[in-house]
Amino acid sequence: EKQLAAAMPYNPTKAGEYGDAARTPSEGAHNQPSTPAATGSTSTEIVMSDKVGNGQPPNGENRTTAPLDRVRVDAGNQVLTTNQGVPIADNQNSLKIGLRGPTAMEDFILREKITHFDHERIPERVVHARGSAAHGFFESYGDYTDLTRAVPLAEKGKRTPVFVRFSTVAGERGSTDTARDVRGFAVKFYTEQGNWDLVGNNIPVFFIQDAMKFPDLVHAAKPEPHHGMPQAATAHDTFWDFASLSPEITHMLMWAMSDRAIPRSYRTMQGFGVHTFRLINAQGESRFVKFHWTPLQGTHSLVWDEAVRISGADSDFHRRDLWEAIEGGNFPQWELGLQIFTEEQAASFPFDILDSTKLVPEELVPVTPVGRMVLDRNPDNFFAETEQVAFCTAHIIPGIDFSNDPLLQGRNHSYLDTQISRLGGANFHEIPINTPIVQIQNNQRDGMHRQAIARGRVSYEPNSLGGGCPFQAGRMGFTSFPEAFNNVDKVRGKPELFAEHYGQARLFYQSQSPAEQTHIANAFRFELSRVQTLAVRQRVLAQLANVDAGLVAKVAEGLGLDVPEALPRVNDTPIPAYEPSPSLSLLARPGQTGIRTRRVAILVANGVDGDAVRALYADLLKDGAVPRLVGNMLGKVKTSGGDALDVEISLEAGPSVMYDAVIVADGGADLLARNAQAIDFLREQYRHCKPILVLGNGANLLTKAMIPQTLPDGSADPSLLVDGTLDAFKEALASHRSFDRETDPPMV
Ligand code: HDD
Numbered sequence: 001e002k003q004l005a006a007a008m009p010y011n012p013t014k015a016g017e018y019g020d021a022a023r024t025p026s027e028g029a030h031n032q033p034s035t036p037a038a039t040g041s042t043s044t045e046i047v048m049s050d051k052v053g054n055g056q057p058p059n060g061e062n063r064t065t066a067p068l069d070r071v072r073v074d075a076g077n078q079v080l081t082t083n084q085g086v087p088i089a090d091n092q093n094s095l096k097i098g099l100r101g102p103t104a105m106e107d108f109i110l111r112e113k114i115t116h117f118d119h120e121r122i123p124e125r126v127v128h129a130r131g132s133a134a135h136g137f138f139e140s141y142g143d144y145t146d147l148t149r150a151v152p153l154a155e156k157g158k159r160t161p162v163f164v165r166f167s168t169v170a171g172e173r174g175s176t177d178t179a180r181d182v183r184g185f186a187v188k189f190y191t192e193q194g195n196w197d198l199v200g201n202n203i204p205v206f207f208i209q210d211a212m213k214f215p216d217l218v219h220a221a222k223p224e225p226h227h228g229m230p231q232a233a234t235a236h237d238t239f240w241d242f243a244s245l246s247p248e249i250t251h252m253l254m255w256a257m258s259d260r261a262i263p264r265s266y267r268t269m270q271g272f273g274v275h276t277f278r279l280i281n282a283q284g285e286s287r288f289v290k291f292h293w294t295p296l297q298g299t300h301s302l303v304w305d306e307a308v309r310i311s312g313a314d315s316d317f318h319r320r321d322l323w324e325a326i327e328g329g330n331f332p333q334w335e336l337g338l339q340i341f342t343e344e345q346a347a348s349f350p351f352d353i354l355d356s357t358k359l360v361p362e363e364l365v366p367v368t369p370v371g372r373m374v375l376d377r378n379p380d381n382f383f384a385e386t387e388q389v390a391f392c393t394a395h396i397i398p399g400i401d402f403s404n405d406p407l408l409q410g411r412n413h414s415y416l417d418t419q420i421s422r423l424g425g426a427n428f429h430e431i432p433i434n435t436p437i438v439q440i441q442n443n444q445r446d447g448m449h450r451q452a453i454a455r456g457r458v459s460y461e462p463n464s465l466g467g468g469c470p471f472q473a474g475r476m477g478f479t480s481f482p483e484a485f486n487n488v489d490k491v492r493g494k495p496e497l498f499a500e501h502y503g504q505a506r507l508f509y510q511s512q513s514p515a516e517q518t519h520i521a522n523a524f525r526f527e528l529s530r531v532q533t534l535a536v537r538q539r540v541l542a543q544l545a546n547v548d549a550g551l552v553a554k555v556a557e558g559l560g561l562d563v564p565e566a567l568p569r570v571n572d573t574p575i576p577a578y579e580p581s582p583s584l585s586l587l588a589r590p591g592q593t594g595i596r597t598r599r600v601a602i603l604v605a606n607g608v609d610g611d612a613v614r615a616l617y618a619d620l621l622k623d624g625a626v627p628r629l630v631g632n633m634l635g636k637v638k639t640s641g642g643d644a645l646d647v648e649i650s651l652e653a654g655p656s657v658m659y660d661a662v663i664v665a666d667g668g669a670d671l672l673a674r675n676a677q678a679i680d681f682l683r684e685q686y687r688h689c690k691p692i693l694v695l696g697n698g699a700n701l702l703t704k705a706m707i708p709q710t711l712p713d714g715s716a717d718p719s720l721l722v723d724g725t726l727d728a729f730k731e732a733l734a735s736h737r738s739f740d741r742e743t744d745p746p747m748v
Contacts, residue, residue, distance in 0.1 A: 030327065030378060071432045072380060082112055122387070123422050124173040127218055128184045130232070131167030132266065132319040133386040134326055136375035138162050138189060138336065144370055147287060147340065148279040149399030151191045153370060161190045163433065164375060165389055166266040166322070170221050171232025176311040177318035178302060179232035180261045180523065185271030185293060186391040187373070190437045193478075197395040198291055199415070202263065203255045204272035206356040209248050209498055211410015216242065235530035244539035247567060248498070250547060251357050251505040257523035258508075259301035259516060259586055264660075264736075265321045267332040268300040268591070275408040276353045276360075278401040278481055279340065286481045288346055288353060288403065290360055292337040292367050298591020300736050304523065305746075306688045309657045317658075323378055330597050330624065331376040337367035350576040351504065352497040356407045358504055361581045385433045390419040401481045406494075425449055441470040502546040502569075503576035509548050511584040515739035521551055522744065525558035542567040546575070595733045596624030601659040603678060604631050604647065605668030609696065610639025613665050619726055625733070630654055631668075632675050640667050651677040656684035661733050666696025673704040682707060686748050689741050691719040691732035699723075707748055711740050 080088045088109060095107035103110065125131075137159045144153040152160040167184035168175065183202040188195055207217050220242030223229050230236050234256070243249050255261070263269045273291030280286050302310065310317045325332060339360050341353075351358040379385035392415035393408060402408055419428045425448030428434055440452070443459045458466030509517065524544070528537045537559055544552040545566035556563045569575075582588055600620055602613060613629070620627040631637055631647035638644055655677075656662070662685045664672070672678040682705040685692055694702050699722055702709075711717045717740070719732035732738065 030380070068380075068385075068432050071384075082109060083116070122424065125167075125422065126418060127169050128167040128186075129173045130171045130175050130177070131165045131184065131386060132322050133163060133165035133379060133389060134322060134375040135377040135379065136162050136164065136331070136373060138187075138371055138373045140371040141369060145281065147281055147338075149282050150196070150279070150397055151193050151399070152189055152196070153399075161437070162373060163188045163190075163385070163389060164373070165386060165391070166269075166318070168232060170234065175232035176315040178262060178307040178310045178315075180234070180256075180304070180307065180527075181232065182256060182261060183263060183266070183269055185269065187271075187293075188389065188391060188395075189397075191397055192438060193397045194438060195395050195434075195436045196397045196400060197391045197393065198273050199391045199393050199411070200271050200273045200291065200293070202269040202271055203252070203260055204270075204274060204290070204292075204359045205252050205255060205504070206274055206407060207243075207249045207252045207256075208246065208407065209355055209357055209494060210406045211414070212406075213246075214407075214410065214414070217246075230530075233530075235527040237531050237533050237536060240528065240531045240536050240540055241533070244536055244543060247501040247543060247546075247570075248357050250501050250543055251508065253524075253543075254505050254508045254520060254547070257520045257527070258512065259303075259519050261523075262302040262304060262307040263318070264300040264302055265297070265325075266318050267297045267322065267325060267597075268295055270294055270299055270589075271334065274356055275405040276346075276403040278403060279338075280399055280401055280479075280481055284479075284481075286401070288341050288343070290339040290365075292339065293334040293373065294337060294367075294369075294589065296333040296335065296372075296591060297593050297597075298736075299586045299589040300591070301586060303688050303737075304519070304526065306657045306684075309655070309684070313655050313657055322375075325597050326375060326378050328597075328626075330593075331374050333375075334373045335369045336371045336373060337369045339365040339367055341365045350497075350578075351500065352495050354403055354405045354495070355498050356405055357498075357501070361507065361578060362583045363579055363581055384431075388423060388428075388431045389433045390415075390423060390428050390431070392416050392419070396478075398476075398478045404483075427451065443470075496571075499570040500573065500576065503578060505547045506575065507578040507581060508584055509551055511580045511582060513585050513587050513739075515742060516585060516587070517551070518554075518742070518744060521554040521558065524551075524555045528555070528559055537561065538564050539567070590735060594623065595620070595730055597626060598660040598733050598736075599626045599628065599658065600733070601628055601630045601654070601656070601662045601681070603662060603664045603668070603672055603681065603698075603701070604629050604637050604645055605671035606638045607671065608637055608639050608645065608668035609666045610641050610643055610645055612695065613639075613645060616663060616665070616726060620730075623730065625730075628654065628659070630659075630681075632672070632678070637668065651675065651681055656681040657688070659685070659690070660736070661685070661691040661693075661729070663693045663729070664695065664698030664701050666698055669696075669698040669701040673701045679705045683748050686720070686741065687746050689719075689737040689739055691721070691729055691738070693721045693724055693726070693729040695723060705748075712743050712747070713740075717741060 080091055082088060094110045095104045096102065097104055138152055140153050140156060140158045142156045147153070152158065165184065165186045167186070168177065168179055168181040169184065170181050171179050185200045185202050187198045187200075189198070208214065219225075220238045221234050223231055224236060224238050234240075243253060260269075271293030276288050276290060278286045279289045314320065322332070339362070341360070345365070346353045349360070349364065353360065392412075394412040394416060396402070402412065420426055423431065427447050427449050429440070430449070430451040443461055445454060445459050456466055458469075462468065509520065512520065524540070528540060531537055538561065541552055541556050541559075541561060542564045544555060545563060546569065552563050602616060604613060617627045617629070629645060629648045630651060633650050634647050636644040636646060662682065664682065678701060682692070682701055686705075686707050692702075692707075702722065707720070709717065709720060709722065717738065719738040719741075721728050721732070
């Protein structure tokens with residue numbers, strides 16, 4: 001029975017039989033495909049363990065999986081074959097003329113295997129190369145047909161399958177997850193009216209206003225072309241040279257230097273469609289819309305020192321986190337919200353809604369929740385799904401339309417075009433992950449790697465030989481909003497409001513909490529310290545002088561420079577003054593999932609109070625946290641009660657940055673205090689503002705680590721609990737971090 005259990009794939013529905021329901025699965029474990037929870041529910045509660053049976057979803061329940069089932073391959077109990085299906089007798093030895101002789105050209109099995117291997121790689125995405133993805137569904141909260149014909153929003157409880165890919169932007173395919181960078185947030189909805197891709201980011205604004213500048217932006221941000229450095233980082237001269245000469249970038253820089261650019265998890269990021277789009281209803285009425293994804297897990301970030309260390313400890317940190325959460329049945333959820341406004345409202349705003357460097361403050365237009373998205377299934381194959389998925393902003397469905405945002409208009413060309421070189425031809429829509437759930441019917445034919453076998457002699461329109469089929473859908477089909485254009489010239493240029501670059505940068509900075517403001521200033525200091533050209537540093541300061549006097553003073557001090565004259569502005573219209581917008585702070589969304597999935601290290605060594613540790617462990621598990629026994633080395637530690645505990649990971653293999661909090665158990669601390677790794681562990685937990693619970697003689701480790709027991713202002717530290725209760729610890733863990741501890745430079 002034990003052997004059978006070991007052979008079983010990790011599956012939370014089997015938790016009763018195999019134990020440890022809320023633990024993350026072992027490395028590489030993969031659940032069978034899941035079915036979504038019962039249809040019709042609009043509950044925003046996290047669905048925990050709704051996986052069932054043999055994993056085959058009933059037809060129609062999750063239709064993303066249906067087209068994919070056709071091509072899923074499972075090698076269990078199967079014989080090895082060539083690509084032509086010929087059974088292979090020996091996969092170890094090539095065919096030779098005598099055991100010590102040359103290899104025969106005739107060995108088609110060897111040649112086929114090597115040839116295929118030689119062509120395994122495809123070009124990586126020119127941006128967003130590094131990413132991770134998952135399947136799930138979108139569920140509408142109601143019937144929004146008064147706003148849009150878009151089918152996913154047509155009725156309450158309606159579910160639409162989705163595939164979502166998160167990514168960093170600048171790094172190459174194998175680069176670290178925790179680079180300071182914008183994150184991609186791309187959602188493919190497989191609807192009955194075709195695929196709709198909402199290709200957004202975790203930041204609601206962008207660096208530039210016109211697609212014409214995109215190649216320049218990317219060339220400046222990517223590794224410098226002469227020596228190919230640095231990887232996945234904007235902390236170098238060419239990026240800041242470009243930035244300092246592009247005042248439109250200023251608002252985005254505030255976001256990109258904020259904690260948004262170092263998320264704790266893909267699960268704790270917001271997502272934004274960025275551009276203004278249109279919603280069109282059946283009567284042909286149009287309203288403008290901005291799309292927002294809000295995580296139920298809350299918005300949480302890393303601190304920079306931690307992000308840097310994670311890059312060394314686990315460069316797959318975000319990929320692993322997403323995978324494990326889904327495998328463990330902790331399905332991440334986001335609420336979709338819409339900001340809806342009319343042309344008249346838009347005309348009254350102090351900015352242009354076609355300008356992607358501007359957001360619509362929630363104080364001007366509130367965000368209306370219209371549905372939720374649940375990611376409940378990991379891909380079966382990284383390459384086939386996550387790598388080959390092709391998103392495109394031009395993939396829209398009836399009920400959605402573009403605005404004239406010049407960045408969006410350029411994107412609509414770029415995404416389709418890039419797939420042709422990345423995926424090797426114009427038929428990339430036939431790769432299973434990209435195929436809509438509806439049948440494709442048109443007269444496009446042939447091309448590389450064509451899959452469909454189109455029957456009949458007709459591949460043109462109009463035709464009579466094919467009965468006129470496929471026929472136009474007429475009013476049922478996609479129709480563009482008939483926007484009127486009168487008396488306009490064909491020009492290269494931009495609207496006047498596009499020239500105001502600082503009002504919203506100031507709005508963002510001034511809406512942040514003091515800790516977040518400090519992080520922004522420190523991020524600028526770090527990045528500009530890496531810049532070698534003094535004039536570039538000074539130009540960035542001149543840019544910041546237009547944003548906030550406190551910010552520029554802090555950054556200038558950090559660089560040992562004087563505050564320069566503010567960069568001249570394009571026109572002398574006053575910088576618009578916005579009311580501060582508290583919703584722009586990450587702290588505005590602590591989330592609804594408490595300590596679920598938070599990783600807690602329990603430090604143990606010989607002499608530990610075993611019963612107390614087991615009780616803590618079980619209690620944390622019960623609330624969905626992920627406890628781990630961390631010790632000097634793998635193996636057993638002897639408890640004070642005479643039995644033993646298994647160390648799950650060593651301090652060396654599981655350093656502090658892999659955990660959201662630490663408990664130093666009573667009993668083993670004197671031994672731990674002799675290991676500098678344990679001391680570092682505790683000091684890093686402290687420096688990264690994480691909750692610490694110290695029990696019994698654990699206090700000796702605290703003393704050895706020279707950790708102050710009060711906050712810098714002398715008051716009690718609510719997340720440093722010496723002989724505190726587990727409840728107080730859990731409360732601190734739910735609120736994630738205590739930035740009150742932070743000093744610059746760090747004292748610990
Ligand atoms: Fe882009 C990929 C998001 C501007 C050209 N972009 C890409 C991805 C995301 C975004 C999430 C990865 C999709 C995936 O996971 O496969 N991009 C954005 C956002 C932008 C933006 C939110 C501004 C609002 N992008 C932008 C412009 C251009 C591109 C202005 C070109 C004119 N983006 C691309 C691309 C990529 C891409 C070259 C690379 C790989 C791909 O498309 O499929 O076409």
